Amino acid sequence: MGMENDVAILKKHLKTSVRKLKLGRKWVFQMDIDPKHTSKVVAKWLEDNKVKVLEWPSQSPDLNPIENLWEELEKCVRARRPTNLTQLHQLCQEEWAKIHPTYCWKLVEGYPKRLTQVKQFKGNATKY
Structure with a gap:
């Protein structure tokens, strides 16, 4: 999956999911540090959309x-x-x-x- 696809998924689903889950304004987005998630394109989109990201170690199944x-x-x-x-x-x-x-x-x-x-x-x- 390309970085543009990751941004498209975020655009399409992130805010809708937050609304459906009734999370209000105090929520934090969790993702691991896999390079495909930490690309500059994705990071810029998250920053531009004021998404607070919880930094997360990759390969941490016990925590996720x-x-x-x-x-x-x-x-x-x-x-x-x-x-x-x-x-x-x-x-x-x-x-x-x-x-x-x-x-x-x-x-x-x-x-x-x-x-x-x-x-x-x-x-x-x-x-x-």
């Missing part, structure tokens, strides 16, 4: 609840054994739609415990 969500999606899709890209795409959409918001809430709710464990294990892998 979305990684658990991706893992759950992958497990559900893999269990259905897609045989081609079209079927993979369809199954991903179907399984994503089945993920209940309470599952997402539980991931976020467990965040303080996850932070404590990461600190306890000095940044090494935890049970999460």
